[in-house]
Amino acid sequence: MKRLREWGWVLVAVPSLAVVVALFFVPFVRSAITSFQDEAGAFTLDNYATAYRLYAGDVVYTIFVSGVSLLMVLIIAVLVSGFIRIYGGKWVEFLFKIPLFVPFVVVGHAMRVFLAPHGLLNSTLAQIGLVNLDNPPSIAFTWVGISVALAWKNMALATLLILGAFESVGNTYLEAARNFGAGWFRQVKDVLLPMSLTSIAVAAVLIFTSMLASFSIPMMIGTGKGAQMLMIDVYYRIVYQQDYGVANALGVVSYITAMGAAIYYLRSVTKRG
Amino acid sequence: MTRVKIVRMILIVVAAFVIFGPLSSLVIWSVAEKWFWPNVLPQEVGLFYWGKVFQGRMVQALEVGVLIAVVVTALSLVMTVPLGYVLARFNVPFKALILLIFMLPQAFPQLPVFANATVYLYRANMGGKVSGVILIHMVGALVYAVWTMTAVFKSIPVSLEEAAINLGASRLRTFWDVSLRLALPGIVASALLIFLYSLDEFTGTLLVGSPFVLTLPVFMYNASQGYELPVASITALLLMVPGVVLLLVLERYLKAEYLSSFGRI
Numbered sequence: 001m002k003r004l005r006e007w008g009w010v011l012v013a014v015p016s017l018a019v020v021v022a023l024f025f026v027p028f029v030r031s032a033i034t035s036f037q038d039e040a041g042a043f044t045l046d047n048y049a050t051a052y053r054l055y056a057g058d059v060v061y062t063i064f065v066s067g068v069s070l071l072m073v074l075i076i077a078v079l080v081s082g083f084i085r086i087y088g089g090k091w092v093e094f095l096f097k098i099p100l101f102v103p104f105v106v107v108g109h110a111m112r113v114f115l116a117p118h119g120l121l122n123s124t125l126a127q128i129g130l131v132n133l134d135n136p137p138s139i140a141f142t143w144v145g146i147s148v149a150l151a152w153k154n155m156a157l158a159t160l161l162i163l164g165a166f167e168s169v170g171n172t173y174l175e176a177a178r179n180f181g182a183g184w185f186r187q188v189k190d191v192l193l194p195m196s197l198t199s200i201a202v203a204a205v206l207i208f209t210s211m212l213a214s215f216s217i218p219m220m221i222g223t224g225k226g227a228q229m230l231m232i233d234v235y236y237r238i239v240y241q242q243d244y245g246v247a248n249a250l251g252v253v254s255y256i257t258a259m260g261a262a263i264y265y266l267r268s269v270t271k272r273g
Numbered sequence: 274m275t276r277v278k279i280v281r282m283i284l285i286v287v288a289a290f291v292i293f294g295p296l297s298s299l300v301i302w303s304v305a306e307k308w309f310w311p312n313v314l315p316q317e318v319g320l321f322y323w324g325k326v327f328q329g330r331m332v333q334a335l336e337v338g339v340l341i342a343v344v345v346t347a348l349s350l351v352m353t354v355p356l357g358y359v360l361a362r363f364n365v366p367f368k369a370l371i372l373l374i375f376m377l378p379q380a381f382p383q384l385p386v387f388a389n390a391t392v393y394l395y396r397a398n399m400g401g402k403v404s405g406v407i408l409i410h411m412v413g414a415l416v417y418a419v420w421t422m423t424a425v426f427k428s429i430p431v432s433l434e435e436a437a438i439n440l441g442a443s444r445l446r447t448f449w450d451v452s453l454r455l456a457l458p459g460i461v462a463s464a465l466l467i468f469l470y471s472l473d474e475f476t477g478t479l480l481v482g483s484p485f486v487l488t489l490p491v492f493m494y495n496a497s498q499g500y501e502l503p504v505a506s507i508t509a510l511l512l513m514v515p516g517v518v519l520l521l522v523l524e525r526y527l528k529a530e531y532l533s534s535f536g537r538i
Binding site for chain 2: 109152
């Protein structure tokens, strides 16, 4: 009887599971399978050979851009959260929450017009003589633009998660450190940071995967030529060449990169229970 | 202590510049009727493009987007409120597997998967249609909703439900009169975030809907790529309105656990 009731509960999960399985799990498996097939459906490794030949550089580029953004985000978020945790700062916290509510496409477009050669940033800097507008540096259409935009958008999430972790560190620890003469930086470095390392690692993984998988931001401010973010390659391969084989091979590469991160994430989530 | 105040002031100013700098260029572009470099500000300023945008296809895209978001939110709530309760309270068989499946879309890049899902949707005759876009939005919305609903119901003390059962209420009545009532603020908060997610969704909409189903993010993307910068900037500003309203009105209710998975989708 009890068994029966437990299986009844599974029924409640069926509709939601059906949608996620049909539109995520099955396509996910399909993309992995078709990446090993040629057009006739026979087994081949050609897709991976082509992907390696054409896009190996882009994989490195994607990891590099995401890594730089992640580093920026983590440093800023740890310092800002540390300051807020120790001295308080409602307004700073509020300001840092805003990017969470700005859609990715809007971030992409805003950064594009802000960082363009004659955009607002260069014009402002030119007013104080830092930039020569006759030969302005272009940030928007380079990897720096993508990195800055990704960092801007993810700063909010990083601060949210890291501040949350810092807040769960008891006051007594900070007081003890202060009694021994620890300044602001030492309190962050020697107390807050080591005590929230797991949460920060989880946040880093989440953000790194999201950056790796970012599509709309590089679509908006990416370069037309040269190295591309991986998701742009996948999209173009499908839309302009209808080449699902190579696109899916690239997809699998992105899964594997994300998986390294995901395994770590799953382990720490299940550990917390 | 004054040094702290000075540092805090500097932090606020720098943060304000970093946050509002990029956003302010949207405002300037939205009223720029004529703007050629090397001018720092537009030569001619006016609301011409605002009028144009509100007469054009933007309104249609807005209507379609809102319709999709309403359907997605309603369906997600109907499907995940009971499920969140069940997952929070009972030992469901294969619970770990169920949770794992709902974690997958968060852990892997969506675009390659959605590109393959698009093939299926076209085969099912739902590609390029509103129904297909709704379904693809449901994936992200459901994943988000399941996690938040489970968290919401977990935060309600079991003792209150036990009290109701001891007083003779049935399980169903306890769920309806006790659990659901207490969970309402959390349900409303996550419903608003699901709505916002669907309204802002770009990747799935572009893949499944384009070029037949146009929502605001896709409309904005097209305008931006076509160098219609004033039109794109106005649309970008409009797209920010719901999020800003939500942030201002609901800041107190939006707990970190609702937001942590939201920031990624």
